[in-house]
Amino acid sequence: MLFSNIPKLALLGYLTAQRVSGEVVPLDSNATSIASPPALASTTATPCICTEWSQISPAVAECTSITLDNIQAPASSAIILTKLKTGTSVTFSGTTTFGFTNSSQFRPIQIAGNNVTIQGAPGSIIDGGGPQYWDGLGSNGGLPKPGQFMKVQITNNSILKDLYIQNYPSHGINLAGVINSTVQNIVLNNSLGDAPNNISNGLSAAHNSDGFNVGNSVNLLLKDCKVWNQDDCVVVSDSSNVTVRNVFCSGSHGLSIAGGGTGPGHDIENIIFEDSVVTNSTNGLRIKTDFNATGSVVNVMFSNINLSNIKNYGIDIQQDYLNGGSTGIPSNGVHVADIRFLNVKGLVVPAAMNYYILCGNGSCENFIFEGVDIQGGGDTSSCNYPEGGCPE
Template identity: 35%
Template sequence: MKVEIFALGCLLTVAAAIEVNNIQQLEAAKKGNDKVITLKNIQVPAGQSLNLETNLKPGTTVEFAGRITFGHQNWDGPLVRIKGKNLNIIGKPGHVIDGEGHRWWDHKGQRGSKKPNAIYVQLENSKVNGLYLKNAPAWGFSVNGCKDVDFTNINVDNKDGHTKGALNTDGFGIAASRNVKIMNSRVNNQDDCLALQSDCDHIYFDNNVCEGGHGIAVIGGYGNPKPITNIFIRGCQVIKNNIGIRVKTMRGGKGLIKGVTFDNIVLKDISDTGIMIMGNYYNGGPTGEPTNGCPITDLTINNVRGNVLNNGTNVRIVVASDASNWKWNSNVQGGKQKRECKGMPKGVKVPC
């Protein structure tokens, strides 16, 4: 429906909007002609996704308002599913997407009972702005198959999980995506702040704050052998994580990591390792000798600085002989435990 307002001698056209207050109204709203759909104080039944995937027309704005909640059930999720083209997804002031993760947390993460991931996103030519996700049971944002999408001012707030048994609550997981930007956002969680995996190109992670988790990770050679290329992680703060930044490939894995840049990264009170570049990940940790097959090339570490706590390690590197063309400029201090550094390309000076 088109709404026309006559003001000061001018005829103004305002996009029609509809407010959805229960899940039963949602399908009709998506099929209507309203350009703005406001989801307010919705309670989503257990075992069901808030479906912003089917029948959502290009050009639609979806607003989250009030408190969005979900019934409890042990399942994979996601709690919210967003898919489409030319969409504008907005979090209105005061809203919260409340996963109430404490109902699932058991100190075991993926090894415990089934826990739903929170928000699955598969968008093209779209914007996601201002969403506040609180206490996700498992992963926060699963970004998969996205192209030309901007995420700005996102808040993934799982700080309650530090004392209530949360685990494997990654902030942003990205795979199979092109030209995705995550900017001016904050993650407080119990796993990777950013977990960037295979088949990604031109991903930008700018001016974000990561607190309490496992740092920023680029992960190659895990399952899908498609390459990871042109990754820019810039102007971020990593605070009280166990790892600051890392690039890791799986032992025996295939693929390519090329053109990863970490620039102007501040590390604060890192407990384990400030900068970690590893080619021997297996069963959840570094094990044995690194293998060729997923080379780390054109890696730039520039102005990565800050502190590691006394029992930690400033820099640790274990990579195979196919690593090449690295540029390194870091100043990470404080860690007293020296760990191995081997496999760096010739001519690269790393302060291990």
């Protein structure tokens, strides 16, 4: 464009318009002035980089790339990301904290979305403030504590990744209704809760601190995660086509299947746990089905698992489970079949059992043990199925 024939006032206005908006603003009919530049409100609209909790809701409504930077959520104020636009990316940056919320109904982080990415920036920390709540009782009593620290329902090639979460009050990440998605490189570090505190009566201060609760999910890959906690490391219920790969568990109740329930719909099938480590834990690998429940657990494989310093059972399958204590008398309403243990090795402590299997009458079928070698237990193993007894 040549500027020699444009009056100086118009030229100055044109260049100013270019600097303000990046677009040409048409000259008026006299070519001596320009129309007013666009209002600058659009450049100061809803922030997609949130530094205050109050900015999150409008950002979710407007943005598809959101950063939550050093958010300090007030008491009773959840980070709600349940209405994310399709394809949205959310990044947790800096340190995320929550005000003390004395309620078992409180869910500090809630996520739902289609084809979304939820991730942590390098060095970021999400801190649940667990020491404010831990009393050795978890969700079984004592001080009311936020349950399900992070509730996640993501679908259609979504991914949850690269999060470092520490000191969550009770249950960790609840993967409920996750479909065709991946969870990877998550650290759940509740190791601070291993030691007793002044109100836990000598018990580990943190309790019921499940790592990952997987329920009602289909086609989920959970991989490359590390969990330090005081309850199930990963527990799968009412789901199908779930693979748990390369997970490290310490201080937990092990890698678990929780089967059965009241009424229809409590079926679990095509579950793989592979290439993982369970150490310093109560149990190694476990299938527990509720006493007097119905449902099924079919086609489950535990492959390439290393166990060490296991306190109760190396491999545990029991159909007498009740929260807070087992009955010792199995029921047979949950069909458990096609269960494979391949290349499972390791050590339990002398006071533990290498194997414990307690099936209901006729409810277990086709258990396969190949390359299984668990040693160290001084308490005699007990297996009422298969007919040949325990693997050893």
